[in-house]
Amino acid sequence: MLLAQKRLGSLVSSTKFLKTVNSSRLLEFSTSAAMSLKFKNTKRIEGLDKNVWIEFTKLAADPSVVNLGQGLPDISPPAYVKEELSKVAMVDNLNQYTRGFVIIIVPFYDCYEPMVRMAGATPVFIPLRSKPVNGKRWSSSDWTLDPQELESKFNPKTKAIILNTPHNPFGKVYTKEELQVIADLCIKYDTLCISDEVYEWLVYTGNKHLRIATFPGMWERTVTIGSAGKTFSVTGWKLGWSIGPEHLIKHLQTVQQNTIYTCATPLQEALAQAFWIDIKRMDDPECYFNSLPRELEVKRDRMVHLLESVGLNPIVPDGGYFIIADVSSLDADLSDLKNEEPYDYKFVKWMTKNKKLSAIPVSAFCDSETKLQFEKLVRFCFIKKDSTLDAAEEIIKAWSRQKS
Amino acid sequence: MFRNAAAISLHLVGLLQGKKAGASVTRHLHQTFTMAKQMQARRLKGLDYNPWVEYARLATEYDAVNLGQGFPDFAPPDFALEAFQHAVSGDLMLNQYTKAFGYPPLTKILASFFGKLLGHELDPLTNVLVTVGAYGALFTAFQALVDEGDEVIIIEPFFDCYEPMTLMAGGRPVFVSLKPSPTRDGELNSSSNWRLDPDELASKFTPHTKALVLNTPNNPLGKVFSQTELELVASLCQQHNVVCISDEVYQWLVFDGCQHISIASLPGMWERTLTIGSAGKTFSATGWKVGWVLGPDHLMKHLRTVHQNSIYHCPTQTQAAVAESFEKEQLCFGQPSSYFVQLPRAMQRSRDYMARSLQSVGLMPVLPQGSYFLITDISGFKSKMPDLPGAANEPYDRRFVKWMIKNKPVSSEGLRPLHPLLFCKG
Numbered sequence A: 001m002l003l004a005q006k007r008l009g010s011l012v013s014s015t016k017f018l019k020t021v022n023s024s025r026l027l028e029f030s031t032s033a034a035m036s037l038k039f040k041n042t043k044r045i046e047g048l049d050k051n052v053w054i055e056f057t058k059l060a061a062d063p064s065v066v067n068l069g070q071g072l073p074d075i076s077p078p079a080y081v082k083e084e085l086s087k088v089a090m091v092d093n094l095n096q097y098t099r100g101f102v103i104i105i106v107p108f109y110d111c112y113e114p115m116v117r118m119a120g121a122t123p124v125f126i127p128l129r130s131k132p133v134n135g136k137r138w139s140s141s142d143w144t145l146d147p148q149e150l151e152s153k154f155n156p157k158t159k160a161i162i163l164n165t166p167h168n169p170f171g172k173v174y175t176k177e178e179l180q181v182i183a184d185l186c187i188k189y190d191t192l193c194i195s196d197e198v199y200e201w202l203v204y205t206g207n208k209h210l211r212i213a214t215f216p217g218m219w220e221r222t223v224t225i226g227s228a229g230k231t232f233s234v235t236g237w238k239l240g241w242s243i244g245p246e247h248l249i250k251h252l253q254t255v256q257q258n259t260i261y262t263c264a265t266p267l268q269e270a271l272a273q274a275f276w277i278d279i280k281r282m283d284d285p286e287c288y289f290n291s292l293p294r295e296l297e298v299k300r301d302r303m304v305h306l307l308e309s310v311g312l313n314p315i316v317p318d319g320g321y322f323i324i325a326d327v328s329s330l331d332a333d334l335s336d337l338k339n340e341e342p343y344d345y346k347f348v349k350w351m352t353k354n355k356k357l358s359a360i361p362v363s364a365f366c367d368s369e370t371k372l373q374f375e376k377l378v379r380f381c382f383i384k385k386d387s388t389l390d391a392a393e394e395i396i397k398a399w400s401r402q403k404s
Numbered sequence B: 001m002f003r004n005a006a007a008i009s010l011h012l013v014g015l016l017q018g019k020k021a022g023a024s025v026t027r028h029l030h031q032t033f034t035m036a037k038q039m040q041a042r043r044l045k046g047l048d049y050n051p052w053v054e055y056a057r058l059a060t061e062y063d064a065v066n067l068g069q070g071f072p073d074f075a076p077p078d079f080a081l082e083a084f085q086h087a088v089s090g091d092l093m094l095n096q097y098t099k100a101f102g103y104p105p106l107t108k109i110l111a112s113f114f115g116k117l118l119g120h121e122l123d124p125l126t127n128v129l130v131t132v133g134a135y136g137a138l139f140t141a142f143q144a145l146v147d148e149g150d151e152v153i154i155i156e157p158f159f160d161c162y163e164p165m166t167l168m169a170g171g172r173p174v175f176v177s178l179k180p181s182p183t184r185d186g187e188l189n190s191s192s193n194w195r196l197d198p199d200e201l202a203s204k205f206t207p208h209t210k211a212l213v214l215n216t217p218n219n220p221l222g223k224v225f226s227q228t229e230l231e232l233v234a235s236l237c238q239q240h241n242v243v244c245i246s247d248e249v250y251q252w253l254v255f256d257g258c259q260h261i262s263i264a265s266l267p268g269m270w271e272r273t274l275t276i277g278s279a280g281k282t283f284s285a286t287g288w289k290v291g292w293v294l295g296p297d298h299l300m301k302h303l304r305t306v307h308q309n310s311i312y313h314c315p316t317q318t319q320a321a322v323a324e325s326f327e328k329e330q331l332c333f334g335q336p337s338s339y340f341v342q343l344p345r346a347m348q349r350s351r352d353y354m355a356r357s358l359q360s361v362g363l364m365p366v367l368p369q370g371s372y373f374l375i376t377d378i379s380g381f382k383s384k385m386p387d388l389p390g391a392a393n394e395p396y397d398r399r400f401v402k403w404m405i406k407n408k409p410v411s412s413e414g415l416r417p418l419h420p421l422l423f424c425k426g
Helices: A002-007 A014-028 A033-039 A052-060 A079-090 A112-118 A147-152 A176-188 A228-232 A246-257 A265-279 A288-309 A343-355 A386-403 B006-016 B023-032 B051-061 B078-089 B104-118 B133-145 B162-168 B198-203 B227-239 B297-308 B316-331 B339-360 B379-384 B396-407
Strands: A101-106 A122-127 A158-164 A192-196 A222-227 A240-243 A313-315 A322-326 A377-381 B128-131 B151-156 B172-177 B209-215 B243-247 B273-278 B291-294 B364-367 B373-377 B421-424
Touching (some): A079 B078, A101 A112, A112 A122, A147 A176, A228 A265, A228 A288, A288 A313, A288 A386, B104 B273, B104 B291, B128 B133, B133 B297, B151 B162, B198 B227, B209 B227, B273 B297, B339 B373
Parallel strands (some): A101 A158, A158 A192, A192 A222, B151 B172
Antiparallel strands (some): A222 A240, B128 B291, B273 B291, B364 B373, B373 B421
């Protein structure tokens, strides 16, 4: 508990939390304080009540704000995907009944840390480090892991490493050599690899998505995770999947049958049909797995150009639908905001309120010790309609004119 | 895991308990075996068996008439199907994420609809959480409130998941049984005859009791707890400062003029009750997997924390369909055209038909006051056919069900540990 509180210190003000709980208890109950402790949260969720998405989505909910924060498309899913779901809606029978250590690479999709803690394990963090080359555009591939530093994080009690490729938020697409380093360590230390590959189809020219489960010795120790929401631009369907060897998947099935038990039937049927359509035409440029990254690469390049034109320093992503920019040159006046938050948190809140443009602070993807290293970075989502990106461009250009 | 290697495993366990890994052992291990480490978490111990999975498989294999698992084999009502069609062909943004704690039109209608029924004004943001089915609601509640060593009182017979969910949360299930009073000759047994002994119930509460799980109407018995029975449970919960997790998924399926009462509406109970509901059971659309929890903010905030760190959002379109379905029902609530009036009426006829059929072959059904399940006493058969094939220590009812599936193709679920047999109608 103490460890959790120390690590989450900057995200959660734990003394404040306890005080709030205490005062509400006094109001609600006439029984003794000791008995009222029963209504406190369980230990597994201690300190996990704050959530970056809830906080920033609320801010960006104002309709006048251009939301490039949370990662959801505002573009339409492909027509045949929608049609499959409509067809399925007409078929009535489908309306019926579907303590160890974990290494997390920083920055990380924010849920990994609370999920590891909720499971009672201890996260061990290792940051990606950047070595930009002069004269060359800053790219997600410039962010790498130091192999020796990575090995130092492994020990006989290491249960798993979480790999995310293409990476959120940087858009890094791990190379064969980088994956080999990770694979070698997993085998050497008999560790699981949880491979989050939700952006697997979103890789841009010159890059190839590689699945670590295909590496020698890795199939038997890897769980590969995918997402319908990211694959078909239908985040609201909330369907995902885990693929792996039977001896690992059976344990996930045990958890599933004791938690939600099944997923929504009509949505799974529609997803299956949509997959059949695209699997049959993998080499066709019209296959969504080809057409979407092609469409997004254009948007990516537009964002890169836009950010550069106003003096922001973007990290060009090799994959995914996010782009990171270093915002220090915008020199925003954040003096009236709370001091204890990282710079990028304050910056994004200020930008949302004052410039009507929202994004997500990159330090939300960091543990408490590495936050400061990443606090000048902000993440923009570009899987948006052209009109949304037009609006963002207007704001950024106007802002830049104001400064000069 | 990979291969059985008991000796190596034992040695490895020693290694994993903090002793340094000798290089030669590690090399040997990785040459011959991989993943000898136990991968699964200890919280899964004993939870891998699931009766639904087993019996559903059997029923399919023998092409049995499946009266086992609880889902309708008829369509949801037209207005619900239409609502789903609207949801999937309407606003394109319904294909994307909605609010984490519930699609706003759904939380709004749930707050309005149930606020009236519970006699307590509900705020859609703080008193309502949408979950993946009532199953997901139960999971979220257990994870939020049950800690290592906490005791959870479970009333037998119980919907099977309450026990593994308690165990997975590190809690200790404490059982208390509903018991039937003897019936007069010729009189059909009723679920109302099955009662808790007040002294026995009181004796189950200890300083470690965190929660009591109430299920009314009850699955599998179909018992609808009366005002007096709920007052007993309520007074004990208040006396011992215990949370009541009230699973009310069958709240609309009550017969013979019985009234479903939500324990949260009793004095002193709102602040300590989580009321769980299900769209699947409400609208005969179990595949939509939309459920909800209603409760006071000081409890709901902990469920929100679990929710945002587990599934985070529920699918948008199914929530939209449920919202529209509730909106339609709210317009005709209490009237003869209401689905909540028509469905129990139809189910009551099915219940009576099934009861007569069972009696005609010498089985003794317990007439349920609610839900769409009916249990039957098979002790008459046990005396005539005491030896049915099955594993050693396998209870009689499980053997009976398997025998019945194979020989009389009607499937059902075994009811452990009681002799009565479970049927589902629908």
